[in-house]
Amino acid sequence: MSRKNGEPGDVYAEALSRFGSGVRPMPGAAARADVRPLPGSAGADVQPDWIDVTVMPREEPQAPPAYAPALPPLRSRAEVHQSGLAESARFYQSFMRWIEAHQLQGAVRSVSEPGSLPMLHLRCAPRVLDQLRRTPEFEAGAMMPIKLV
Structure with missing residues (x-):
């Protein structure tokens, strides 16, 4: 089974060709995303197995209030949707700044x-998931691969 994009057996490429793409390549990434090896690795031609990762902002648990607060005023569905879009855009920008600050652009193949x-899906090297799990501002986990018929 080949890991090159578009080759037979690449489930990710097959799914994108069928369903279209809500995912764009990382800025500055070449057509073939070469990944820099970690210091001390054996060869420079190391190609990681790409994994699918979901990232969300980490939320601190809040203690329940001692009294029942008054209900906030009702908002329309359009207002709720617009505030969700704005929050998601802020999260996307903060995540992209984090990727650049940690110099992981070459280890991330695509970002939704x-x-x-406020949730993003990545196709990245496993080391990105390891770093995301250690970061206090993000909650991240690997997605289970599925075979699309």
């Missing part, structure tokens, strides 16, 4: 577009 929830 921001939507109405």
